[in-house]
Amino acid sequence: RNNAEKFEFQAEVSRLMDIIINSLYSNKDIFLRELISNASDALDKIRFLSLTDKEVLGEGDTSKLEIQIKLDKEKKILSLRDRGIGMTKEDLIKNLGTIAKSGTSAFVEKMQGSGDLNLIGQFGVGFYSVYLVADYVEVVSKHNEDKQYVWESKADGAFSISEDTWNEPLGRGTEIRLHLRDEAQEYLEEGKLKELVKRYSEFINFPIYIWASKEVDVEVPADGDSSDEEDNAETSSSEEGEDEDDEKSEDDDAEKKPKTKKVKETTYEWELLNDVKAIWLRSSKEVTDEEYTKFYQSLAKDFSDEKPMAWSHFTAEGDVEFKAVLFVPPKAPHDLYDSYYNTNKANLKLYVRRVFISEEFDELLPKYLSFLKGLVDSDTLPLNVSREMLQAHSSLKTIKKKLIRKALDMIPEKSGDDDEKKGQYTKFWNEFGKSIKLGIIEDATNRNRLAKLLRFESTKSDSKLTSLDQYISRMKSGQKDIFYITGTSKEQLEKSPFLERLKKKNYEVIFFTDPVDEYLMQYLMDYEGKQFQNVSKEGLKMGKDSKNKELKESFKELTKWWKGALATNNVDEVKISNRLDNTPCVVVTSKFGWSANMERIMQSQTL
Ligand code: ADP
Ligand code: MG
Numbered sequence: 001r002n003n004a005e006k007f008e009f010q011a012e013v014s015r016l017m018d019i020i021i022n023s024l025y026s027n028k029d030i031f032l033r034e035l036i037s038n039a040s041d042a043l044d045k046i047r048f049l050s051l052t053d054k055e056v057l058g059e060g061d062t063s064k065l066e067i068q069i070k071l072d073k074e075k076k077i078l079s080l081r082d083r084g085i086g087m088t089k090e091d092l093i094k095n096l097g098t099i100a101k102s103g104t105s106a107f108v109e110k111m112q113g114s115g116d117l118n119l120i121g122q123f124g125v126g127f128y129s130v131y132l133v134a135d136y137v138e139v140v141s142k143h144n145e146d147k148q149y150v151w152e153s154k155a156d157g158a159f160s161i162s163e164d165t166w167n168e169p170l171g172r173g174t175e176i177r178l179h180l181r182d183e184a185q186e187y188l189e190e191g192k193l194k195e196l197v198k199r200y201s202e203f204i205n206f207p208i209y210i211w212a213s214k215e216v217d218v219e220v221p222a223d224g225d226s227s228d229e230e231d232n233a234e235t236s237s238s239e240e241g242e243d244e245d246d247e248k249s250e251d252d253d254a255e256k257k258p259k260t261k262k263v264k265e266t267t268y269e270w271e272l273l274n275d276v277k278a279i280w281l282r283s284s285k286e287v288t289d290e291e292y293t294k295f296y297q298s299l300a301k302d303f304s305d306e307k308p309m310a311w312s313h314f315t316a317e318g319d320v321e322f323k324a325v326l327f328v329p330p331k332a333p334h335d336l337y338d339s340y341y342n343t344n345k346a347n348l349k350l351y352v353r354r355v356f357i358s359e360e361f362d363e364l365l366p367k368y369l370s371f372l373k374g375l376v377d378s379d380t381l382p383l384n385v386s387r388e389m390l391q392a393h394s395s396l397k398t399i400k401k402k403l404i405r406k407a408l409d410m411i412p413e414k415s416g417d418d419d420e421k422k423g424q425y426t427k428f429w430n431e432f433g434k435s436i437k438l439g440i441i442e443d444a445t446n447r448n449r450l451a452k453l454l455r456f457e458s459t460k461s462d463s464k465l466t467s468l469d470q471y472i473s474r475m476k477s478g479q480k481d482i483f484y485i486t487g488t489s490k491e492q493l494e495k496s497p498f499l500e501r502l503k504k505k506n507y508e509v510i511f512f513t514d515p516v517d518e519y520l521m522q523y524l525m526d527y528e529g530k531q532f533q534n535v536s537k538e539g540l541k542m543g544k545d546s547k548n549k550e551l552k553e554s555f556k557e558l559t560k561w562w563k564g565a566l567a568t569n570n571v572d573e574v575k576i577s578n579r580l581d582n583t584p585c586v587v588v589t590s591k592f593g594w595s596a597n598m599e600r601i602m603q604s605q606t607l
Contacts, residue, residue: 004160007093009153012100013128015108017155020131025117028133028184030303032193033200034126035080035176037301039067040204042084042174044356049085051355051384056144062171067204068270069197070211071188076180078134078187082206083173086143089161092151096127096139097159106334121301122333131155133187134178142170194273201274203298205356212271219260278354280323280377284313296327299349300373306330308373309428312410316402320395322378326407329373332431336371340438345370348403351377358387363396368439369407371432376403408449426465429455437520444523451527457490459499460508468527474508480541481533484510486518486597498536500581505542509535518598536596537589540579551576 009017043065049056057063061083068081087095103123111117120126130137139151148170153159178187186192193210201208279287279295289307296308309328316322326348336345346362347370354377364376380395390396412424429436439450455465460474471482483502487493490511502509512521521532533540555576562574572590580586589595594602 001160001162003165004162006158006160007097008158009097010100010104012104012108013097013125014157016104016111016125017128017131019108019111020117020128021135021155023111023117023132025132027118029196029200030118030120031129031132031178032080032187032196033303034121034129036067036197036201036204036208037121037298038127039080039082039084039174040206042082042086043067043206045085046083046172047355048357052386058144058172060171062173065206067206067208068211069193069209071190071193073188076185076188077177078180078193079175079177081170081173081175083171086170086173087139087141087149087151088143088146089149089163090146091143092139092141092149092161096151097153101125102335102338110334116304118303119301121303126301130176130178133180133184135181136179138177138179139174140164140167140170140177141174142172144172194271197273200298203279203295204274205276205278205354207276208273209270210273211268213266213268215264216267217262218265220263222259222261278377280313280325280375281354287313292325292327295325296329296373299375300327300329302329302331302373304330309424309431310410310412311374312406314406316399320378320380320398320402322376322380322399324374324376324403324406326372326374326403326410328410328412328428328432329371330431332371337434340367347371347373349375351375352381352383352390353377353379355383357390361391363391364400365403365407366400366439366443368435368442369404371435372407404443404446408446408453411453426455429465434514434516437514437516440520441516441523447524448527451524456510456512458508458510459494459503471508471510472528472530475530476507479507481531482510482527483507483533483535483540484512484521485535486512486521486595488597488600489513496536497580497583497586500583501579502535502542504581507542515601518595518601534589534595535579536586537593538591542578548576548578 008014046056047065057065064083066083070079070081071077072079101124104125107115107120107123107125109115110119110123117129117132120129136154137152140148141151142148148164148167150162150164150167151159152162180187190210190212194212197208197210279291292311292313293307296311297303307330309330311325311327313325314323316324344360344362345367346360346364348361348364349359350357350361350364362370365372376399378395378399381390381393412421412428433455436450436453440447440454443450451468454468457463458466458471460466468482475482485493485496485498487496490513493499493511493513499509512518521534524532526532552575559574559576563571566574571587577586577588587596
């Protein structure tokens with residue numbers, strides 16, 4: 001093409017493509033799921049824009065929000081077309097090659113280990129899976145605000161973009177043409193495609209059509225002469241129009257000279273492959289576990305074999321009406337806590353009266369619950385307003401409140417003594433425990449409920465996880481505070497001189513070894529009326545100690561001398577301690593100061 005501009009793929013993207021092309025991964029079907037998902041996203045986008053501006057949809061076929069699939073056996077091309085938002089020239093350059101997303105290198109890294117290609121969609125690079133089955137791909141695209149362009153690449157490190165002067169105009173949307181590799185010819189079989197589309201499009205909210213062949217019986221002239229056919233047609237129509245007693249004469253005609261015969265002919269027509277139904281509108285009693293699992297998979301683009309840990313499907317009624325489905329994924333996504341406070345982590349899809357609005361509404365759930373996947377469909381929110389107005393809408397607060405409550409109820413905590421449930425909760429804790437801790441920091445209203453969900457090890461937990469309620473049930477009589485200590489590891493803490501005396505006196509001490517724990521304990525002041533006491537800080541009280549006053553008096557001179565001997569700006573005070581057993585002295589942090597562990601964390605800026 002003489003108007004083609006050449007571009008190089010961004011380096012990570014190029015590596016990703018190499019991995020895909022050379023992959024021995026056997027489940028190549030996944031490319032179709034990724035293409036359908038992209039088409040559906042593009043349709044969602046144009047439908048959203050059309051809420052405030054009907055014009056964007058255009059007229060005639062262009063305005064139909066649908067997906068079409070065609071197979072060309074001769075040219076060995078599988079093409080998938082949508083009438084979605086389309087891509088401008090700049091979009092094509094950025095989205096399909098030059099901008100690496102955060103997931104690109106994460107995915108490359110995974111794939112170099114024992115990564116599962118099936119999860120490609122979760123990393124935001126699903127498009128490139130087309131190279132599992134194609135060695136040459138063309139993307140024709142028309143966006144309302146630009147001309148029609150063709151992106152094409154043979155996955156040789158480069159792609160080119162040309163203004164499209166030779167294809168049929170798309171009106172609007174995108175057509176992806178896969179020139180299938182020799183070993184991927186099965187994707188030209190209609191039956192295979194129908195089966196795959198049905199499997200992958202169960203939860204796609206737009207109609208998907210395939211250009212399907214159909215064998216039909218047609219009547220052709222017995223001697224197959226075309227001039228005869230015309231004659232025949234003429235005769236029969238004149239018969240119909242003129243003869244009153246036509247029944248009789250027709251019979252006579254047929255008996256005398258059968259001029260036509262039936263033959264099979266192949267015709268093509270658009271065949272609809274999915275019925276567009278929304279699972280969340282159905283009653284939760286009617287939806288099977290398997291359907292929820294599949295729905296989760298398509299929603300979260302998580303096609304691992306694991307089921308979600310829990311889900312909740314409910315309808316809220318009253319002033320604010322909405323339906324919602326929430327899922328706890330089986331595993332935390334790779335980037336859950338990356339730049340946690342600086343990025344939008346929203347994971348819920350917002351629909352208003354069945355129309356997809358956005359998945360970037362962080363007003364729906366607090367940040368710490370962003371590990372949940374799901375959707376909300378509201379009948380109360382207005383449909384034809386801008387996103388900004390929606391974001392400021394007063395019912396969002398009510399929705400958020402209800403979602404938080406349902407989410408916390410759903411967490412499989414009710415452990416009791418049931419081993420299976422305990423195991424489930426441990427699994428949950430290992431994946432998402434940090435979110436619960438962040439919740440205690442962020443959400444003052446639900447702090448106590450969240451604190452119930454906390455798990456940790458302690459000097460008495462026997463290497464198992466234990467909870468605050470369990471700690472309290474083991475507290476010694478006369479013990480007022482909940483004791484804890486912070487540090488880098490349990491092994492390190494177990495040797496701490498701060499524990500000597502507590503251990504000897506049989507007090508239980510919680511080990512907090514996660515950097516976030518230091519922050520956590522600045523917010524979690526008390527639980528069930530008990531204060532928390534860091535045992536490396538000033539103020540440790542273990543029951544009554546009557547000898548203390550006496551000792552203080554008799555060592556007064558010594559402590560005074562010590563304080564003078566140490567540079568005054570290094571220590572605040574020198575005191576007699578009741579917390580030690582073998583160690584002669586320790587450095588203790590003042591009540592309101594940073595613990596030694598906090599100093600260490602601040603120096604390395606881990607959060
Ligand atoms: P993701 O869908 O997770 O963003 P993909 O690799 O599947 O990642 O797609 C990359 C980007 O390319 C999309 O975000 C979108 O901007 C663009 N894109 C892909 N397919 C289409 C399409 N059919 N219509 C419009 N844009 C598309
Ligand atoms: Mg995609």
